[in-house]
Amino acid sequence: xxxxxxxxxxxxxxxxxxxxxxxxxxxxxxxxxxxxxxxxxxxxxxxxxxxxxxxxxxxxxxxxxxxxxx
Ligand SMILES: [Zn+2]
Numbered sequence: 249x250x251x252x253x254x255x256x257x258x259x260x261x262x263x264x265x266x267x268x269x270x271x272x273x274x275x276x277x278x279x280x281x282x283x284x285x286x287x288x289x290x291x292x293x294x295x296x297x298x299x300x301x302x303x304x305x306x307x308x309x310x311x312x313x314x315x316x317x318x
Contacts, residue, residue, distance in 0.1 A: 266291035
C-alpha cells in the first residue's frame with residue numbers, strides 16, 4: 249500500500265508476490281525476481297525455492313517472523 253505524497257489518500261495497493269499480504273511500505277525486492285515485491289526475506293526464499301522446482305520448500309523461520317516488513 250502506498251500513500252500519496254501528502255498522505256491523504258492511498259495511491260496504490262502493493263501486495264507480496266508470494267503470500268499476497270498487503271504491504272504498508274515498499275516491501276522487499278529480490279534480485280532473483282526484480283519485478284516482484286515481497287513482505288519478508290522468508291517469502292523471497294520460499295518463492296525462489298519454488299522457482300527452482302522445489303514442490304514444498306521448507307524454509308526455516310529463524311529469528312524473523314513471517315510477514316515482518318524489512
Ligand atoms: Zn509474503
